[in-house]
Amino acid sequence: AQSVAQPEDQxxxxxxxxxxxKCTYSVSGNPYLFWYVQYPNRGLQFLLKYITGxxxxxxxxxxxxxxxxxxxxxHLKKPSALVSDSxxxxxxxxxxxxxxxxxxxxxxxxxxxx
Amino acid sequence: DGGITQSPKYLFRKExxxxxxxxxxxxNHDAMYWYRQDPGQGLRLIYxxxxxxxxxxGDIAEGYSVSREKKESFPLTVTxxxxxxxxxxxxxxxxxxxxxxxxxxxGTRLTVL
Numbered sequence: 001a002q003s004v005a006q007p008e009d010q011x012x013x014x015x016x017x018x019x020x021x022k023c024t025y026s027v028s029g030n031p032y033l034f035w036y037v038q039y040p041n042r043g044l045q046f047l048l049k050y051i052t053g054x055x056x057x058x059x060x061x062x063x064x065x066x067x068x069x070x071x072x073x074x075h076l077k078k079p080s081a082l083v084s085d086s087x088x089x090x091x092x093x094x095x096x097x098x099x100x101x102x103x104x105x106x107x108x109x110x111x112x113x114x
Numbered sequence: 115d116g117g118i119t120q121s122p123k124y125l126f127r128k129e130x131x132x133x134x135x136x137x138x139x140x141x142n143h144d145a146m147y148w149y150r151q152d153p154g155q156g157l158r159l160i161y162x163x164x165x166x167x168x169x170x171x172g173d174i175a176e177g178y179s180v181s182r183e184k185k186e187s188f189p190l191t192v193t194x195x196x197x198x199x200x201x202x203x204x205x206x207x208x209x210x211x212x213x214x215x216x217x218x219x220x221g222t223r224l225t226v227l
Contacts, residue, residue, distance in 0.1 A: 009154070034215060043118070043204055043218030044157075051213075090156060094213070101172070102216065104149075104156040 004033070004074075004093045006105040013081045014113050021076040021108045023091030032094035033074045034102070035065055039087045047089075050074060061085070081112045117141065118219035120205050125224045127192070127199070135190045135222045137205035143217070144210060146188040150174060151202040151221075160203075163188055192224060200226045 003026045013019045025031050032051050036044040048059025055067045065076045076089060091105040118139045127133045139146065145164050149157040159172030163182040177196025182188055188207075192199045202223050206216040 032213070036218075041221070041223075043120075043206075043220045044216075045218070046215040049215060101159060101162075104158075106154055106156040 003103055004091045004105045006091055006108045008108050010109040012111045015083055016080050019078050019081040021089045023074045025072050025093055027072055034092040035076050036090045037087050083112045083114050086110055086112045118217055120219035120222050125222055127226050129226055130194045132191055132193050135203055137188045138186055139207045141207055143207035145208045147206040148190045149204045199224055
């Protein structure tokens with residue numbers, strides 16, 4: 001099955017330090033990958049996506065992600081974390097077939113410590 | 115402003131009752147989706163619709179029903195057959211199917227008493 005995995009339930013980082021939220025994907029089909037963010041008690045917001053082309057994808061709020069085919073990863077990064085970045089982050093993958101369903105990871109809670 | 119609205123924000127239901135969650139969008143999107151969010155499980159797809167008067171079951175459709183009579187509206191009914199309905203429900207929409215990113219509503223938190 002085409003899926004994504006987020007190996008860390010929670011990531012803690014000090015304000016101003018670089019942050020990384022990890023995502024790996026299963027090897028089958030074309031990996032169309034997304035990152036979404038969810039602030040407390042709210043819906044998800046789209047951050048960025050990889051469909052094809054440049055392996056480094058830039059998105060909203062200063063976030064970027066690097067598609068790494070050899071490591072089957074799509075880690076989310078930001079050079080300098082803000083307290084306001086504290087939220088729940090979801091990696092997602094587009095499946096294949098007649099209807100291309102999006103499968104979400106289990107989420108990683110990012111806590112930025114002042 | 116364009117966006118997706120869900121109502122109510124909080125909903126309480128007694129066991130054995132059906133309840134309908136509202137989802138409306140004014141983004142002119144063709145595709146709409148319902149997800150269920152439980153702690154530690156990510157989002158799971160309940161139903162989706164790619165066009166008016168057509169919808170398909172997702173991964174966890176049992177105990178739920180939907181309708182898509184208008185492009186703007188995609189209500190979800192949680193029936194008494196759903197054995198564990200307490201959860202956070204999210205509605206989403208996208209242009210031309212899931213190749214494009216999805217836009218999410220603020221969610222409805224359903225609690226069964």
